[in-house]
Amino acid sequence: MIRKIKCWVPSVKLNGMVRNMIRNQSKEFVVIKKAKLCRNMLCKALGFMFRVRKPDYALIFVFSKEARRDLHMLFVFFSIDVLFLDKNKRVVDIKKNFKPFSYYIPKAKAKYVIEVPSGMLRNTMIGDEISF
Numbered sequence: 533m534i535r536k537i538k539c540w541v542p543s544v545k546l547n548g549m550v551r552n553m554i555r556n557q558s559k560e561f562v563v564i565k566k567a568k569l570c571r572n573m574l575c576k577a578l579g580f581m582f583r584v585r586k587p588d589y590a591l592i593f594v595f596s597k598e599a600r601r602d603l604h605m606l607f608v609f610f611s612i613d614v615l616f617l618d619k620n621k622r623v624v625d626i627k628k629n630f631k632p633f634s635y636y637i638p639k640a641k642a643k644y645v646i647e648v649p650s651g652m653l654r655n656t657m658i659g660d661e662i663s664f
Contacts, residue, residue, distance in 0.1 A: 554590055554646060558660040564590045564652050567664055579647060581607040590648040592664055598641040603627070605634050611650035615662060616642035623660045628653060 554563040566589035570576050576593050595601070598619055605612075609632055616625035616638050624640035629650055646662070656662075 554664045557663050564648050567592050586610045586649050593645040598643045601642050601645050603636045605632050613648050613653045615646040617644040619643045621662050623658050
């Protein structure tokens with residue numbers, strides 16, 4: 533007798549719906565039109581890992597408190613830009629052109645980390661206020 537075995541594969545749900553946009557309030561421009569919130573541990577751990585194509589949306593990682601949020605690019609196959617925001621959504625650190633298979637230790641504590649496709653940050657600087 534042949535028996536069918538169901539294979540369970542975890543699905544990753546991005547906690548939150550697609551938001552309208554991420555905006556640089558200080559310089560009054562839209563950084564990116566679509567973003568997804570990542571609140572759960574699995575979503576935060578995976579981020580953009582294992583995606584073959586560069587996404588057309590950002591990931592917003594929301595943490596319970598400010599802390600240094602080290603990032604890695606293991607199994608991410610394209611460059612990204614990263615914003616580190618404090619509890620008031622002010623930019624405290626920026627990593628532009630974060631290359632695949634690299635590691636970054638931010639200079640400041642952050643409550644929010646925003647990952648966007650490379651080249652989207654344009655004139656965003658430390659101290660700018662971001663809204664989402």
